[in-house]
Amino acid sequence: MPTQTPSLGLGLPIREYLLAGLTAAVVTFLLTGVVRVLALKMGAVAWPRGRDVHVTPTPRWGGLAMLAGVLAGIGLAAQLPALRLAFDYSTDVPGVLVAAVLLVAVGVLDDRYELDAITKLAGQITAAGVLVLFGIQFAVFYVPWGGGGTGISGSLLVLGQEQGVLLTVLLTVALVNAMNFVDGLDGLAAGIGLIAAAATCVFAIGLVKQNGNDPSAYSPALIAAVLAGACLGFLPHNFNPARIFMGDSGSMLIGLLLSAATTSASGRISISTTTDGSDILALFAPLIVLAAVVFVPLLDLLMAVVRRTRAGTSPFSPDKMHLHHRLLEIGHSHRRAVLLIYLWAGVLAFGAVALALIKDPFIVLWAVGVGLVVAVLASAVPRARIRG
Numbered sequence: 001m002p003t004q005t006p007s008l009g010l011g012l013p014i015r016e017y018l019l020a021g022l023t024a025a026v027v028t029f030l031l032t033g034v035v036r037v038l039a040l041k042m043g044a045v046a047w048p049r050g051r052d053v054h055v056t057p058t059p060r061w062g063g064l065a066m067l068a069g070v071l072a073g074i075g076l077a078a079q080l081p082a083l084r085l086a087f088d089y090s091t092d093v094p095g096v097l098v099a100a101v102l103l104v105a106v107g108v109l110d111d112r113y114e115l116d117a118i119t120k121l122a123g124q125i126t127a128a129g130v131l132v133l134f135g136i137q138f139a140v141f142y143v144p145w146g147g148g149g150t151g152i153s154g155s156l157l158v159l160g161q162e163q164g165v166l167l168t169v170l171l172t173v174a175l176v177n178a179m180n181f182v183d184g185l186d187g188l189a190a191g192i193g194l195i196a197a198a199a200t201c202v203f204a205i206g207l208v209k210q211n212g213n214d215p216s217a218y219s220p221a222l223i224a225a226v227l228a229g230a231c232l233g234f235l236p237h238n239f240n241p242a243r244i245f246m247g248d249s250g251s252m253l254i255g256l257l258l259s260a261a262t263t264s265a266s267g268r269i270s271i272s273t274t275t276d277g278s279d280i281l282a283l284f285a286p287l288i289v290l291a292a293v294v295f296v297p298l299l300d301l302l303m304a305v306v307r308r309t310r311a312g313t314s315p316f317s318p319d320k321m322h323l324h325h326r327l328l329e330i331g332h333s334h335r336r337a338v339l340l341i342y343l344w345a346g347v348l349a350f351g352a353v354a355l356a357l358i359k360d361p362f363i364v365l366w367a368v369g370v371g372l373v374v375a376v377l378a379s380a381v382p383r384a385r386i387r388g
Contacts, residue, residue, distance in 0.1 A: 012208055013082035017201065017221055020073040020083065021229035028069030028233030035065045036237070036244045044112040046245055058242060060111040063249025066230040067104045070257070071097070073226035086218035093219050095134020096260045103127040103176070103256050107249030120248070121173070127256055128172035136263050137168040168263055176255035183251040187239035190231045190246060191342050193254035197228035199349035200261050206357040207268045220265035227257040240335050340379050347371035 039059035106123030204221035
């Protein structure tokens with residue numbers, strides 16, 4: 001039980017979120033060089049393969065530095081006047097930390113010893129199960145029927161314990177693997193993680209405001225803020241030409257924390273006045289934001305599964321036909337391909353957040369439409385010189 005009641009008139013703890021995220025960024029940035037040396041000594045090195053873009057051996061284990069940044073950011077938050085209340089009113093953050101340490105440990109072993117797909121999947125499911133044990137799971141869904149009212153009407157679908165657990169585990173495993181699949185170019189996964197986490201953080205801070213600055217709603221934004229900071233701190237080391245890769249330890253960490261933040265945020269939507277259909281978007285907001293921020297990696301994952309299944313191979317078998325590979329094939333440079341995917345992810349993610357938080361949807365839709373047109377044109381017209 002909480003030891004004190006917070007004053008709700010002090011305003012949103014935005015500066016504390018920024019401080020926690022900045023701490024995660026600085027610690028990650030400083031420790032990445034140390035981790036790089038350790039990875040080289042321990043043999044955690046990515047040797048170039050036929051499906052890889054890099055041509056020189058590159059150390060992995062960047063996820064270790066990112067995890068250290070996340071731990072440092074959350075450790076600082078636990079000492080701050082407002083954010084420390086999140087630990088009294090919710091068990092979400094401790095659950096995320098336990099799951100993150102577990103999954104990064106699996107990733108570290110895979111980066112060094114190349115674990116089989118079943119072992120990694122077992123680790124991912126176990127980490128998702130830890131989130132559920134700490135209360136991070138979907139509980140309700142809105143469906144646009146059965147409300148009994150006039151005009152647009154709907155009702156709430158209350159998920160059973162088994163349904164909520166299954167949905168949460170499936171979502172977490174999908175996001176973890178999506179981020180793992182998209183980690184194919186220097187800086188790509190770190191940049192998408194940064195964009196997705198920043199968009200999720202903005203959305204979650206909006207939920208804090210809608211909940212009257214209730215400390216029980218602090219956790220999603222804190223998780224997203226420290227993840228954004230860790231990705232930001234790692235990106236200078238990982239952008240082309242990369243000096244270190246995050247490896248599975250880093251990409252799976254990003255997917256896990258994104259899933260935890262969005263799932264936790266879904267439980268902070270006020271549902272007492274929305275069943276008449278007047279605020280349907282608010283009920284769908286967590287799913288809309290989630291779909292947008294991970295659209296690129298999930299699309300890549302889906303296309304890979306379909307492509308490999310049709311070819312009669314395992315969905316986990318590697319190839320060189322991901323979205324980033326296709327951008328390279330049509331003539332984009334390495335950096336330009338990464339920046340284009342950043343553009344797509346940013347337009348979709350922040351567009352969805354704006355739709356959820358801004359009252360006038362027409363302005364948002366117009367801006368998103370312009371952004372998508374720019375992204376399409378930029379993707380279709382490569383400027384890189386194609387080498388013979």
